[in-house]
Amino acid sequence: MTTTTLTPAEMADRTGVSLDTLRYYESEGLLNDVARADNGHRRYSEDDVLWVEVLRCLRDTGMTIDQLRHYCSLGAVGPSTKPQRLEILQQHRALVEQQIAERRRALDLIDHKISYYSGEDQ
């Protein structure tokens, strides 16, 4: 059995994250222990793909690079940091729920304006 690995270009394709951003994440400590081919080129694993998807999910919902770095560093320490990581996720979960609530209110306001524009006068 051979474990499949992805070239940088394939990784970018799979995750939708650019080559530069993948390298940037690595340099920021968000993506560690990326394998290398003999020529020094990166070789990403399926686990790396999953992890980058998690990173994107958290980034896209407003977690900063700094917070992600902290979260990753906890993971690197070992199982002893499980409670802290759980705490971070729970806090972020609450944030995402706030974002949803905020956007629901936004929809109300937008709908209000839409019906105003759709109306007869003004």
Next chain:
Amino acid sequence: MTTTTLTPAEMADRTGVSLDTLRYYESEGLLNDVARADNGHRRYSEDDVLWVEVLRCLRDTGMTIDQLRHYCSLGAVGPSTKPQRLEILQQHRALVEQQIAERRRALDLIDHKISYYSGEDQ
């Protein structure tokens, strides 16, 4: 009857938008025809308050300053631009719904990781 007006400080207080940002919005054409006192100081109206709240709602859900400027400039033209403004709001509405959907997926992923961290091993 006297129309109530707000000083810049009161306006910042009411809207939660900083003095600098209020001036910035005005300079970018997002907030037009702000009244002035005799000494040249700004005097915001209740309509200004409502409008800034709309601006913040749209900004907070990802509309850029550039897009807002365009939307405002249409408003300045007159009622003839109603269809374009309606179109912009409908497109933005769709965007906000996408954001909600994306965040729902994020919640699923976060919950999955939370249950993993809450579980027995690892």
Next chain:
DNA sequence: GAACAACCTGGAGTGCACTCCAGGTCAACC
């Protein structure tokens, strides 16, 4: 063996949305 593609590194540059600052005006208070 020249050219090309894919990658490497370190560092500089970009775009956005503010945010801060310097130097000035004006009215009110001590």
Next chain:
DNA sequence: GGTTGACCTGGAGTGCACTCCAGGTTGTTC
């Protein structure tokens, strides 16, 4: 009448998350 506070203007600075670039290596293709 000097100081204080709120405000004014134009312009510079900031922070974040990328994104781009120069110069170099390696491996394959004509």
